[in-house]
């Protein structure tokens with residue numbers, strides 16, 4: 001079967017440092033996959049290569065049957081990969097609603113002239129975008145905050161807004177970089193349910209970076225473990241939990 | 256199926272309402288213009304004041320353009336006046352040397368500024384922050400020196416006896432048009448894309464926005480407005496020279512925009528109006544004030560920036576609704592002082 005995402009021998013070097021080394025990874029349709037590993041293992045760097053922020057030194061990324069490594073981030077988004085950021089990157093001085101609506105621009109049909117003169121078509125499209133954006137906000141339980149500035153949201157809600165914004169790009173593959181970071185246990189539990197629900201509802205695949213092991217073991221169907229830039233193990237949660245290499249990577253030798 | 260459902264859900268009355276709103280706004284604008292004409296006729300608005308009003312209007316148009324680039328797109332350019340200069344020379348050449356109609360000359364000025372902006376924007380908009388600022392500053396000086404060395408347009412002496420063509424009506428119309436263009440653009444998908452680039456270009460890229468494309472759109476459109484302002488200025492002042500549009504003028508525009516509030520179109524109106532009128536009004540004061548006019552002006556600027564660091568309006572806009580709400584609040588305060596319900600309505 002053709003995989004949705006197929007990563008082959010992905011490598012990136014920053015000067016002398018090999019941050020990610022010959023990583024191989026596959027994600028199928030409607031899969032929920034985890035990417036875990038100690039701090040500085042190279043997880044975010046993998047995301048940055050998948051989304052075109054960094055160009056890999058060598059290796060290949062195929063998505064949906066097309067080669068995507070080395071192309072621009074916005075082109076990758078239009079091929080339906082969307083992401084969130086570990087260190088939240090919202091459009092701070094835009095409203096919550098506007099943040100989500102930005103993701104519709106590359107899918108919109110209105111021309112620049114139509115925008116400047118607010119053509120009937122533009123008004124219609126705008127109303128539709130607003131309605132749709134509200135639906136995504138509802139999913140992330142942010143619909144009552146639509147008109148607030150993104151910077152005024154509490155931390156946990158900012159993380160959820162990032163997910164709503166990424167969903168609005170209508171991805172086939174959603175990349176979440178530590179979505180539960182800074183959340184309390186109750187918020188994390190809620191988020192876990194949301195992620196599961198999103199995957200089922202939109203029939204999309206999710207690749208999840210997370211340090212909260214309870215969340216990872218709870219939702220992921222398959223897990224890749226990265227340590228010092230290399231995949232040291234992969235498998236279903238039960239296998240990963242028992243794998244001595246993984247325990248060693250997290251706790252150090254002799255643990 | 257889902258698409259269709261959403262289609263019918265969209266209320267056609269939104270479109271009708273918008274056009275009614277436009278009609279009302281145009282009506283109000285004509286009323287304001289009528290009042291201005293009446294004031295001129297009665298001699299209340301003397302020719303000197305009228306000149307200041309016209310100047311403010313012209314500079315406002317250029318400042319709108321700069322606000323788009325600086326306030327909404329977050330690109331610090333310091334060569335805005337150079338595009339005004341291109342527009343001024345371009346249109347003055349058309350009327351003076353080729354006997355072209357005024358409208359055509361303005362269009363040529365706008366196009367010249369826009370084309371030049373597209374040409375230099377492509378390489379330099381990749382630069383960020385200080386680098387972009389320095390580069391545009393240098394560009395502005397290059398334009399000045401180049402024009403100083405073209406004898407065809409009078410070199411450093413400038414162009415004189417350009418026909419007077421810019422009426423109050425033209426300026427008024429252009430201000431309204433540019434205001435509407437920016438306002439509409441900002442309240443559209445493209446406008447949100449432009450602001451997302453200002454907020455965080457990496458996140459914008461991840462959401463499918465091509466930052467270079469939107470920086471270019473705003474730079475070209477903003478510079479075109481400077482070009483229009485240049486054309487209007489040339490046919491208002493009848494004399495232009497390269498030094499009129501040097502870096503000091505570019506800084507003036509930045510001051511107007513920053514003072515009014517970056518990312519507020521009505522802020523630019525307020526900022527420009529205050530800063531054009533302030534030095535003029537200080538002229539009428541006593542000798543001491545007169546001599547230290549620019550000093551007072553500078554002190555006022557510093558004070559404003561201390562007390563309102565985001566500009567007078569910040570990113571807020573003056574809207575009819577806002578004014579109505581404000582009046583209501585004042586009214587409520589006067590009628591029932593200390594009434595709890597009035598407070599809850601705030």
Ligand SMILES: Nc1ncnc2c1ncn2[C@@H]1O[C@H](COP(=O)(O)OP(=O)(O)OP(=O)(O)O)[C@@H](O)[C@H]1O
Pocket residue numbers: 014017019037038039040041042043044045046086
């Ligand atoms: N642009 C860069 N230039 C140089 N080194 C980099 C760059 N980006 C990442 N690195 C290095 O690559 C390594 C992996 O970093 P990365 O951010 O991917 O780790 P991570 O697994 O996401 O860690 P964490 O769990 O702390 O987020 C680190 O040693 C980091 O310093």
Ligand SMILES: [Mg+2]
Pocket residue numbers: 043044045086
């Ligand atoms: Mg990371």
